[in-house]
Amino acid sequence: MLTVDTVQVCYGKSPAVQDVSLRVAPGETVLLLGRNGAGKSTLLKSIMGVEPPCSGRIIFQDRPITGSSPCKIARQGICYIPEDRQVFSNLLVLENLEMGMLAHKNRLDRRESLERVFSYFPRLKERLGQQAGSLSGGEQQMLAIARGLVSKPQLMLVDEPTEGLMPILVDEVAGILRRLREEGVAILLVEQNYPMAMSLGEDLSVYFMEKGRILKHGNIKEFLAGFDDPDHWMKM
Numbered sequence: 458m459l460t461v462d463t464v465q466v467c468y469g470k471s472p473a474v475q476d477v478s479l480r481v482a483p484g485e486t487v488l489l490l491g492r493n494g495a496g497k498s499t500l501l502k503s504i505m506g507v508e509p510p511c512s513g514r515i516i517f518q519d520r521p522i523t524g525s526s527p528c529k530i531a532r533q534g535i536c537y538i539p540e541d542r543q544v545f546s547n548l549l550v551l552e553n554l555e556m557g558m559l560a561h562k563n564r565l566d567r568r569e570s571l572e573r574v575f576s577y578f579p580r581l582k583e584r585l586g587q588q589a590g591s592l593s594g595g596e597q598q599m600l601a602i603a604r605g606l607v608s609k610p611q612l613m614l615v616d617e618p619t620e621g622l623m624p625i626l627v628d629e630v631a632g633i634l635r636r637l638r639e640e641g642v643a644i645l646l647v648e649q650n651y652p653m654a655m656s657l658g659e660d661l662s663v664y665f666m667e668k669g670r671i672l673k674h675g676n677i678k679e680f681l682a683g684f685d686d687p688d689h690w691m692k693m
């Protein structure tokens with residue numbers, strides 16, 4: 458479904474992502490691990506067209522999307538949920554969700570999308586008329602995911618969705634990601650909380666990035682079993 462082929466992304470002259478290749482199959486959840494500054498967010502941004510690659514190719518459903526605009530890429534079925542929960546604080550919750558549905562052609566489409574999202578996030582339904590900026594941090598994170606989901610994506614790029622959340626909300630996010638997976642939505646997930654990632658499935662494919670490159674690729678269970686203390690290793 459998604460092929461990233463020897464992609465390089467630069468900020469000015471410094472490469473933040475170098476020679477990165479990876480694949481996500483339809484309905485698959487793929488995990489991107491790596492320490493701070495490894496280039497994970499930059500890679501997601503390059504797939505979404507926010508930071509276009511300076512070389513390499515990105516192919517989504519057999520079509521090249523390298524260098525396409527974020528709008529065009531979104532219309533093809535990819536959504537991006539950035540790590541800093543960029544909700545529109547001055548807009549209402551409903552208005553935020555409507556921003557995710559701009560490509561929907563008719564009212565029925567919109568209503569169906571909203572109903573689906575409310576089945577994932579019942580609490581948001583109770584807060585539709587509330588300003589997004591007045592939601593709690595956890596609720597804003599849910600809104601950010603919900604706004605991606607209303608666009609009916611086939612692939613979600615999700616950047617550290619559990620960062621700063623308390624354990625009960627981490628479990629909730631994990632539950633949402635598991636359900637998305639069951640429903641056949643492909644996910645490329647950046648997540649430092651590897652026990653949470655393990656809870657998504659022991660067969661998860663994982664790519665480990667360091668200094669802009671993919672250093673290792675494998676199955677998460679085997680991958681983490683190779684380390685006596687993954688916590689220490691992640692922080693090194």
Ligand SMILES: Nc1ncnc2c1ncn2[C@@H]1O[C@H](COP(=O)(O)OP(=O)(O)OP(=O)(O)O)[C@@H](O)[C@H]1O
Nearest residue numbers: 468472473491492493494495496497498499500540
């Ligand atoms: N807008 C930018 N301009 C210049 N350099 C940037 C920019 N954004 C990121 N970088 C640099 O690119 C490198 C990769 O950053 P990136 O945010 O992709 O890493 P990351 O693996 O997602 O890290 P984290 O886990 O801390 O979010 C870092 O050295 C960072 O300082």
